[in-house]
Amino acid sequence: MSRKRKRPPKAYRNVEFLTSSRARPIRILAEFLEPYHRFQDMEIESTIVFFGSARIQPKPKAKARLKELAQICETDPSAENVAALSAARLQLRLSNYYEEATKLAQLLTEWAMDKETGKQKYYVCSGGGPGIMEAANKGAYKAGGKSIGLNISIPHEQYPNSYITEELMFEFHYFFMRKYWFVYLAKALVIFPGGFGTLDELMEVLTLIQTKKLTKQMPIIVFGQDYWQEVIDIEAMAKWGTISPDDLKLFKVVNTAEEAFRYLKGVLK
Secondary structure, eight states: OOOOOOOOOOOOGOOOHHTTTHHHHHHHHHHHHHHHHHHHTTOOOEEEEEEEOTTTOHHHHHHHHHHHHHHHHHHHHHHHHHHHHHHHHHHHHHHHHHHHHHHHHHHHHHHHHHHTTBBBBSEEOOSSTHHHHHHHHHHHTTTTTOOEEEEOSSSSSOOOOSSSOOEEEEEEHHHHHHHHHHHHHHEEEEOOSSOOOHHHHHHHHHHHHHHSSSOOOEEEEOOOOHHHHHHHOHHHHHHHHOGGGGGGGEEESSSSHHHHHHHHHHHHH
């Protein structure tokens, strides 16, 4: 006796296939097309991208932690507690960059926003997580503007910060697709103190510009002379001849939000 058989799932609804290694090209394409159409629908063409450490804390939090550890060390000055106190002092210094990133993002968003229509010429864009990323989105939020968060799924979960505009919150699996969207719409980059990820993003963009793979105007601000001079000596590369002296002109070092804002306002149209 004939009976109706249950239809198998269509290929584009077959979760087992779509999450398999064989469907990787489809997933990569999805991470290109979905953001592309979302940005297109919202008429977003230009961003100012903030890079920096997820570990940098707001100043009140850093102050509270330092005070707590100082009190602990008074009663228990063990080597471990003293080391933690020293680290907390550095965290307090780093917290200045959180405040400066917030201030710069606020200045840029206020400047980029049409007061009558509320439309923005430039949108602050971050990696979507805590630290400097949160500070950037927070600054745009304080200015009453919209901002973008390009979050990434990693083993130590990085959750989107609360200041990203809801409809401009993205979640990526592939680092290289996330990097593509950082650079594709960017009209300027601001590099705050950070770790491996920040260095990777800075060096990749500098390489793309140096090799002429990226030909559009791309002002790059390296924020925080004290930090970056200690962490990486790019001038030494020019001295040793591994880069051209002209490559040192690919970025500008600044120390305050006001200095960064004046420079960007002068070079962005």
